[in-house]
Amino acid sequence: MLGLMQERPLLISSLLEHAACYHADREIVSRTCEGRLRRDTYRTLAHRSRQLAHALIRMGVKPGDRVASLAWNTHRHLELYYAVSGIGAVLHTVNPRLFPEQLTYIINHAGAKVVMYDITFDKLVADLRPTLDHVKTYVALTDADHMAGMPEGSLCYEDLLAAEPTEFDWPVFDENTASGLCYTSGTTGNPKGVLYSHRSTLLHAMMLCQVDGLALSSRDATLLCVPLFHVNAWGVPYGSPLCGAKLVLPGPNLDGKSLYELAKTEGCTFSLGVPTVWMGFLDHIEKTGADAKSELMMQRLIVGGSAAPKSLMRKLDDLGIHAFQAWGMSETGPVATVAHALPKHDALSEEARFDLRCMGGRPMFGVELRLIDDEGRVLAHDGDTPGELQVRGPWVTSGYFGGEGTGPDAEGWFSTGDIATVDPDGFVRITDRAKDVIKSGGEWISSIDLEDAAMRHPQVAEAAVVGVPHPRWQERPLLVVVPKGDAPDKAALRDFLTDYVARWWLPDDVVFVDELPHTATGKLQKMVLRKAYAEYVLPDVATGNRGAAE
Numbered sequence: 414m415l416g417l418m419q420e421r422p423l424l425i426s427s428l429l430e431h432a433a434c435y436h437a438d439r440e441i442v443s444r445t446c447e448g449r450l451r452r453d454t455y456r457t458l459a460h461r462s463r464q465l466a467h468a469l470i471r472m473g474v475k476p477g478d479r480v481a482s483l484a485w486n487t488h489r490h491l492e493l494y495y496a497v498s499g500i501g502a503v504l505h506t507v508n509p510r511l512f513p514e515q516l517t518y519i520i521n522h523a524g525a526k527v528v529m530y531d532i533t534f535d536k537l538v539a540d541l542r543p544t545l546d547h548v549k550t551y552v553a554l555t556d557a558d559h560m561a562g563m564p565e566g567s568l569c570y571e572d573l574l575a576a577e578p579t580e581f582d583w584p585v586f587d588e589n590t591a592s593g594l595c596y597t598s599g600t601t602g603n604p605k606g607v608l609y610s611h612r613s614t615l616l617h618a619m620m621l622c623q624v625d626g627l628a629l630s631s632r633d634a635t636l637l638c639v640p641l642f643h644v645n646a647w648g649v650p651y652g653s654p655l656c657g658a659k660l661v662l663p664g665p666n667l668d669g670k671s672l673y674e675l676a677k678t679e680g681c682t683f684s685l686g687v688p689t690v691w692m693g694f695l696d697h698i699e700k701t702g703a704d705a706k707s708e709l710m711m712q713r714l715i716v717g718g719s720a721a722p723k724s725l726m727r728k729l730d731d732l733g734i735h736a737f738q739a740w741g742m743s744e745t746g747p748v749a750t751v752a753h754a755l756p757k758h759d760a761l762s763e764e765a766r767f768d769l770r771c772m773g774g775r776p777m778f779g780v781e782l783r784l785i786d787d788e789g790r791v792l793a794h795d796g797d798t799p800g801e802l803q804v805r806g807p808w809v810t811s812g813y814f815g816g817e818g819t820g821p822d823a824e825g826w827f828s829t830g831d832i833a834t835v836d837p838d839g840f841v842r843i844t845d846r847a848k849d850v851i852k853s854g855g856e857w858i859s860s861i862d863l864e865d866a867a868m869r870h871p872q873v874a875e876a877a878v879v880g881v882p883h884p885r886w887q888e889r890p891l892l893v894v895v896p897k898g899d900a901p902d903k904a905a906l907r908d909f910l911t912d913y914v915a916r917w918w919l920p921d922d923v924v925f926v927d928e929l930p931h932t933a934t935g936k937l938q939k940m941v942l943r944k945a946y947a948e949y950v951l952p953d954v955a956t957g958n959r960g961a962a963e
């Protein structure tokens with residue numbers, strides 16, 4: 414027997430119309446690429462998205478067509494989120510920080526018909542244009558005053574909107590229709606497309622607004638430091654209209670000073686971003702001596718997308734900001750787990766509760782997870798046994814766009830490539846990417862834990878650990894450090910680490926560098942480092958000693 418309840422599809426347009434109706438005056442503040450600060454509301458977002466919907470249809474965009482964006486976090490990019498998906502087309506957010514060859518590959522693979530770009534990418538678009546096979550229309554996301562110098566034949570976004578009415582009847586279609594397409598960072602092989610649906614997006618957005626999700630609410634003013642081109646900015650552009658949170662979009666300026674000023678002047682209560690963004694933010698506070706405790710209203714802040722050094726989390730905490738982690742990936746919508754303590758943890762020490770917040774977190778409702786070993790056997794959730802993390806759920810991918818790569822198994826389990834432990838309460842602790850784990854004498858050394866320990870040292874700005882070949886142990890850890898000021902003494906640094914990790918984990922050598930390689934989304938590029946140090950001769954190997962692991 415079927416229930417007698419209405420089967421209204423979960424559509425992205427309903428988020429917009431809800432906010433336009435019930436949070437109409439809530440603000441969306443945006444640093445534009447033209448430089449000025451622009452103030453919108455959910456009412457004007459709805460008006461302009463509806464105008465854009467008309468313009469897209471007039472342009473010939475049909476349901477299922479891919480519309481690519483090369484754009485920062487601005488009000489216009491947000492309008493694309495609603496208008497493109499709202500008419501049943503697919504918003505293909507492209508990471509402009511990738512190499513041109515990767516951009517060509519991605520946009521061609523996606524089969525995008527339209528490219529909408531920020532004026533900061535005029536040269537990039539002009540260079541890419543001859544290589545893009547399917548694109549018919551280019552739109553510069555700006556007004557007529559800033560069209561000079563844009564690639565020839567580009568349409569002017571504001572002119573397109575101005576010609577259209579602010580009312581539009583959003584079509585109603587199957588909630589499983591594709592809404593967005595985002596390619597993985599592609600640290601190995603070609604990037605792969607993750608194709609989100611209206612249903613997955615809405616369910617994920619609903620969970621973000623749960624107290625045990627991101628606790629996003631109408632009381633929040635969110636400084637959105639995660640790019641709209643990276644996994645839908647962790648779903649916050651959808652969760653915000655759902656609950657009426659104010660949105661503050663930093664445009665192209667993600668430096669510490671710009672973010673601090675915006676957080677201060679806009680009274681931001683919540684923010685989220687990768688560790689490198691917060692390093693810049695804290696650097697600005699340290700350098701200027703800004704009185705963040707009294708100037709900021711920031712209550713909660715998520716450090717995610719990559720392992721967060723505890724030292725960074727602690728500094729944020731010291732400013733009175735409740736810093737916590739979340740874990741996920743492009744293939745998981747992206748938020749899967751969030752680090753909130755349980756009531757039973759209230760009795761723990763402050764340090765122990767802080768440690769919980771530095772873990773990847775527990776699954777939100779809807780996300781199932783498990784660990785497996787190399788043979789595919791399911792492992793215990795005892796907080797101790799590491800294995801590959803697998804996930805499944807309604808906002809986990811069921812396969813890549815174009816059928817590439819390896820999707821989930823027949824039971825829906827998707828292998829994340831992350832090595833983790835899971836404790837009996839479901840707290841995930843990411844210890845490595847599978848390919849970054851250091852295998853020393855058959856035992857595993859967590860590069861993330863070693864990096865975290867190294868970054869507690871006052872003379873370490875950033876650290877990376879990679880495995881380098883060793884004749885006896887197969888691999889041993891090499892610590893690569895960007896020093897803060899004078900480089901620390903190597904032996905003293907190793908000594909410092911003994912407080913945090915087992916002796917046999919200690920790196921066999923330390924090298925100092927000016928900077929570490931990062932991916933376009935701010936993650937450490939271990940592959941580049943591994944290549945660079947593939948033939949590195951460790952001191953004990955050179956001298957014929959048996960090795961530091963002994």
Ligand code: AMP
Nearest residue numbers: 598717718719720739740741742743843
């Ligand atoms: P992406 O698909 O580009 O978002 O990258 C996802 C990957 O980022 C995950 O598979 C993890 O390796 C890493 N990651 C995300 N969140 C965390 C976290 N909280 N701690 C450690 N690694 C993380």
